[in-house]
Amino acid sequence: MSTLSSDQIAKAIDVTCDTVIANEKYFSDLDGLAGDGDFGTSLATGFKVIKKELPEIDKSAVGAMLLKISMICSKHVGGSSGPIWGTGFMRAGMASKGLEEVTYEQLTEMLGSAIEGIVARGGAKRGDKTLLDALWPIHEKMQEMDGSDLGAVLAAVAAEADKAIDETRSAVAHRGRASQVGERSANTPDPGIVGVATILKDWCAHYGVDFVPQAAELKR
């Protein structure tokens, strides 16, 4: 069974930094449709620091590295995204404490822990139109698959996130700044979900995994 080293995870995070930084304005514009237009900037502010500090961060243990990244989120990411992503990285880090590399099962559990933490922090439910509506199906898909072909897993979860964009598009947001505009949030994509899907799309490109996006927001 395939395992992921701390360095491999660090590399994936580094690719994520590039995605978030490159999409700063786009993600903020999406957030401006029904929210307050800060999503892209908030996230990019933190991931610029992560990008810069990542080479220096101790990578001998996966958990410690993720906790360090969580702290950067607490320190540098404003808006709801700070507590949400900070909590996610913190819980994933706690779930992988002391490990030098993680198995596919451990990776799946780390995501499960992150999701639990985010739910506890922000109280979102299925269909509330948050990035959890992408993370839940991703987690379920990972539980279904055996992880023997990580490329296949990546293609499958990228497709789940992609699907989540369109499946939640017509919904009304019930969390975050966008929830305070009522019906007006319907028929706009959720920026958090688009963010997760864009990261996965870019991972596919980076790892040479075939993936044909469906949602308009990924086809730009």
Place this chain on the structure above:
Amino acid sequence: MSTLSSDQIAKAIDVTCDTVIANEKYFSDLDGLAGDGDFGTSLATGFKVIKKELPEIDKSAVGAMLLKISMICSKHVGGSSGPIWGTGFMRAGMASKGLEEVTYEQLTEMLGSAIEGIVARGGAKRGDKTLLDALWPIHEKMQEMDGSDLGAVLAAVAAEADKAIDETRSAVAHRGRASQVGERSANTPDPGIVGVATILKDWCAHYGVDFVPQAAELKR
């Protein structure tokens, strides 16, 4: 020799009211080019009151009627135009005190008095790019002519005012709000001169006097 009755003068003032009111926005726009954009509104505010009160104003004496109009200017016209037009009407009124009708010579003197008063009030000199640069040549033209054909006089003074627009266009304003922008007032028409010329053009139309304007501002 032709004389003008108080009623005839009142009628000319009434036509002037229509001109000023109809050009409120245009005159302000002209003033906005190098000045502060209030000329049209300031003048129109006063002439709306004049238009309304004119039927009630005692017309038994020319002088008293003009003094009444001067008072309306003092009360209702803001900006430099209040003192300028108010002083002009006041001095014209003083020069025609007690007269029931005025001769052509008296009319010419009334304009001369108005000009003197405006000069004393605002200190403008020839070429300072103010409405005096229209009034001076008009006054001189009136002194040259004998007034036997008032239509011919009207056509001649309208042409003087028309000419003054283009003759002062390239000058730099030395008085009023527009003077405080230095070179920037060059190559804009002076709104006060355009105002005088427009009034005379409309008088020509009202009295059936042929007049073919040259300046762009009168050809709209």
Place this chain on the structure above:
Amino acid sequence: MKKFVNDPENFVPEFMAGVIAANPDLLEAMPEFQLIKRKNVDASKVAIVQGSGSGHEPAHVMAVGPGMLTAACQGPVFAAPPVDACYETIKSVATDAGVLVLVNNYQGDRMAWDMACEMAEAEGIKLKQFIINDDVAVQDSLYTVGRRGVAGNFFVMKACGAAAEAGADLDALYAVADKVNSNVRTMGLALTSCIPPAKGDPIFDIGDDEMEVGVGIHGEPGRERTKIKPADEITELLFEAVANDLPYNSGDRVALMINGLGGTPPAELYVLYNKAAQLCADRGLTIARNYVGEYCTAIEMAGCSLTLLKLDDELEKLLAAPAETACRIF
């Protein structure tokens, strides 16, 4: 982007440095946390803190001063401050008397302050959190994050600030905050959008003849988008929404605030006040105190909000007490 700004990333640190430079005797900063606090804090009194996105000045850091906030931190424009900054804000002014944490009801702020309060309490700091939610434009329901906290926040800060100076303890201060929040209602309206410096263009599009009724202070869409109306009709529609919500009844003494959202000049706010004062009189409300100006802005948005606070003797006295902040006239 028509703004006075250098590198947009430095916008918040730079304006905060300006606030400190203009108030060297009154305030001091911890720039690494975008935090401003009073100098010479009286350790025997409850400290009052707040922190939220930037772009609402004079809220929140400019509201620090005697009789107002003890400390405040700022996030980036329109985004809640990072958790760390909230935590440090509490820690920087924590006294034995405790800390009152005033949070405007936005999920980002709430989550950041929740985490910060947990961290501070774990270290033994005594505190209470109070959530402000005065915006009637937003439906309050179990299925949303609830009503937003907007200009009514000023009255909570002012009343609690005065009570804290007078020596009230933490529970008493919480009760003051609760009394103000229960009696204050606001609704806003935008004529134009606004441009967060880092974004560089308007946060929403709005037609030349349109207005956004019930807009949030971050440009969030409101109750409805309509054709622009005369000032008196706008005042009426804001007043009705606000006055019917609590409701405010004949005989009530109130504070009335006309708040400018940043791009609306003083004269227009007084046109609105003029009508609002008439509407209060028509309804039998006595305006005991009034506030016309910029209290909680949305950067340079042209727009306004109308706030009513029902007063009792206690609140009236607290509002009248002296206070001082970064913003001065003389």
Place this chain on the structure above:
Amino acid sequence: MKKFVNDPENFVPEFMAGVIAANPDLLEAMPEFQLIKRKNVDASKVAIVQGSGSGHEPAHVMAVGPGMLTAACQGPVFAAPPVDACYETIKSVATDAGVLVLVNNYQGDRMAWDMACEMAEAEGIKLKQFIINDDVAVQDSLYTVGRRGVAGNFFVMKACGAAAEAGADLDALYAVADKVNSNVRTMGLALTSCIPPAKGDPIFDIGDDEMEVGVGIHGEPGRERTKIKPADEITELLFEAVANDLPYNSGDRVALMINGLGGTPPAELYVLYNKAAQLCADRGLTIARNYVGEYCTAIEMAGCSLTLLKLDDELEKLLAAPAETACRIF
């Protein structure tokens, strides 16, 4: 036109009614002359009056109050008040101690006040007229009307207001006005135009990437039109123009004002203040008092002006004296 306005012709009377409604104990109006005056004027003291176009609020009618103006009248937006209104303003507060008439140097204002002063003096009213002209953007020469009076006006009103309260006589007050005016310099800058309500559209056109350096408070073109620059460069260019004019020299104590022209939000003004304070320090100027906010606006123009006033002990004391106007924070 994105403004809170009913019938544009009633804009000025309506905002003035709002000012009165918000300050019933402090102020009263004579609406037929668009005139606001203090209640309970002390007849033994010199009265201070002013009057100019509207659109510069809080100047001029909102600057009436104890320690500031005794009365002021407003013209239409951006136009001098009618002669009658100026005359009535003098008359309404004339005391045996006399009246100090403060006129900003615009030809319209000057002619109206000249006529009004002649009328008042003919009736035996004792008065002195003082002309304020602090704008360094305008060339001062025999061939123009001279420098405009802009935000520096605040300091003349404040210092004279304090001196009048302290019982100074008319000659002494004139000397105070002269001292302030001789030591104060201002320059403004616009990022956007503004819309007089009666005109309905912008008073000038300006590109999305342009700024107008040395703009007048009525949108008069300034020294030059350039590409927009970072905030620090803007501050530098205003500071250099102002500071070199008097000039202000190392060791001077100064008051520094960053004035918003109406559409610029508080945070941006503090970005400018931050840099201006550094520039003062670099030049060896000590900022004894500072002012950041809206003191003299051009309706809703986005822009600013920078003012320096060289202080001596007398002026510093006069600026520090208490005062009260229509605009309040608390």
